[in-house]
Amino acid sequence: MPEAVVCVKPIPDPKHWDRLSLDPKTGVLRREGIPTVINPLDKHALEIALQLKDNFGWDATVVSMAPPETTQTLREALAMGADRAFLASDRQLAGADTLATAYTLAGLIKKKAPHFQLVLCGNMSLDGSTSQVAPQIAHYLGVPHITHVSKVQTQDGSTFQVTMDLKLAQLVLEGQGPMVLAVTKEVNLPRLVNIMGILAAEKKPLEVLSASDLDLDPSKVGQEGSPTRVRNLFMPEIKRRREILKGEPEEVAEELVNRLHQVGML
Amino acid sequence: MEGYKGFWVFIEQLQGRISDVGLELLAKARELADATNTYVGALLLGDFAEDKAKELFGYGADKVFLFSHPHLQIYHSLAYTKLICQAVKAEKPEALFMGATPLGADLAPRVAARLETGLSAHCVDLRLGEDGVLEQIVPGFGGAMMAVIVCPEKRPQMATVMPGVFPKLEPQERQGEVVPMEVALEEADLKPKVVEFKAKEQKTVALEGASVVICGGYGMGSKENWQLLEEMAKLLGGAVGATRPAVDEGWAPEEVMIGQSGKIVHPKLYIGAGISGVMHHVVGVQDSEIIVVINKDPNAPFFEVCDFGVVGDATQVLPALIEKLKERLQVD
């Protein structure tokens, strides 16, 4: 069976981001008590795999790198219809930047799904927001990549026409696996989870692997393997007048026009 | 680090037209190179004659590495990656910048991975640290904080930078060197193959260069109310921008979204109506000379970072403002 691998990133639920805080001393993000959800675009990536499963009998495998308590989040991907999931989870892997993340995920894919035809990612994670992981996974797997994918078409489940949205132009590319695609929300509408799916998910394999299970070069993972560092964090400096005008619309409008005139804007 | 010299910029082009973001980055690279006594390199890939490369001197480039070949006219990730990495390995630049555009976001990570170096995404500023290491400023944790990212041990230091952050230079008479580069590609470098290229129709969005930006948020409430912003913009000769929720509602096209995942603007006057002032949006407007905020909630965070704040219903304040402005500007 051809196999699609979907990279699923568990992220703190954006609905609760107002509860995120920074430890002022260590600069570490505190996310206690904030539920974890699947990065929204990754569901679109998963939907492509599930359609290939429905239409051409593909296998859909989920991979992820995240703390161990995110297994429940991956169950949701299984409930949507994925066949199995692998989670790389280890202290050694913590603090990874995109390069180390991609190296680790590529290692996981090589180990557990070496004969993949497609690796499907979201175009961007909401919390990381780099859009860097997918092309970097492709590098480590030695296969081509296409990002900003807004459309995927196939007649036979083997040759794919893929639309890359460059904003000012669109490229349509044609190719066969193995390759990596990173998708935008335009690509499809992900299916919802139903009760049957949830029940089935409980019985599906979900394996947690440690760094040593993955034949990785320890110098290339986690913080140690990350070429970038956060030097420091700062609050954007704000030097503004902060004059607040209140009153009836006509009054404040008049006042504002006067102020704008005074500062040379009109 | 020993042996690494020069600030390089990847010059993005579409159908032979050079995008502004590359020129903007040349201006910043010029500043960084002057501060450290080194040169500015530009990477130009496409189907170009030398004359096109020479245009880049005026914008700040000292050396233009020209990769000219019909196969390069349309972007191809593997081909572009291979050629750029060959040049980097041969010339050892200290830093390499690309635009945080879809094309740059597709290319830069692949190049960085092949070079096994660090890359920071969507930077809103670049500066030199006291130790000479490049500090890349990235809005972090939802934008409420700015993170300073460095890449201390690997070269080149790589960053993608938001379009519109740095002003490009007025073209000057400057001399430079065009370095013709060999383009040797194999069939595998051009896979998957491009079967179609569709340029999208360009709606004129004057947002980046506008000296007045009128921006609406979710609080504008409807497409009808949105007209107030259009009218206001017309009156002041400005452009209309939007927050993400306003774009999601279909009141404005995606191209005019302002903020971390949209455009960065730096007008003289920015007026934001019905916008809460989440940092995702504010990072895109904080370089405006004057910020005016209209919001009915006196506790809206945007009031913290404004010059003039009007507490009131935008659908009432804007029409009143339009009337007063017409009086003042003596138009009808």
Ligand SMILES: Cc1cc2nc3c(=O)[nH]c(=O)nc-3n(C[C@H](O)[C@H](O)[C@H](O)COP(=O)(O)OP(=O)(O)OC[C@H]3O[C@@H](n4cnc5c(N)ncnc54)[C@H](O)[C@@H]3O)c2cc1C
């Ligand atoms: C990774 C990431 C990237 C993002 N990037 C961007 C980005 O680039 N740009 C962007 O804009 N957003 C971005 N967002 C979304 C951002 O977090 C906010 O959700 C968004 O900026 C809020 O938009 P808003 O202020 O229009 O809406 P809201 O937050 O809903 O605020 C509406 C405001 O309007 C006021 N209001 C309501 N009615 C009226 C009225 N009649 N008159 C006056 N005021 C009224 C309310 O008091 C409220 O303050 C991003 C989010 C994420 C997670």
Ligand SMILES: Nc1ncnc2c1ncn2[C@@H]1O[C@H](COP(=O)(O)O)[C@@H](O)[C@H]1O
């Ligand atoms: N830790 C991770 N585990 C699994 N997939 C990931 C991880 N980080 C990133 N990805 C994938 O890469 C995509 C882009 O993420 P980013 O580069 O962080 O914007 C995501 O949508 C995921 O598909």
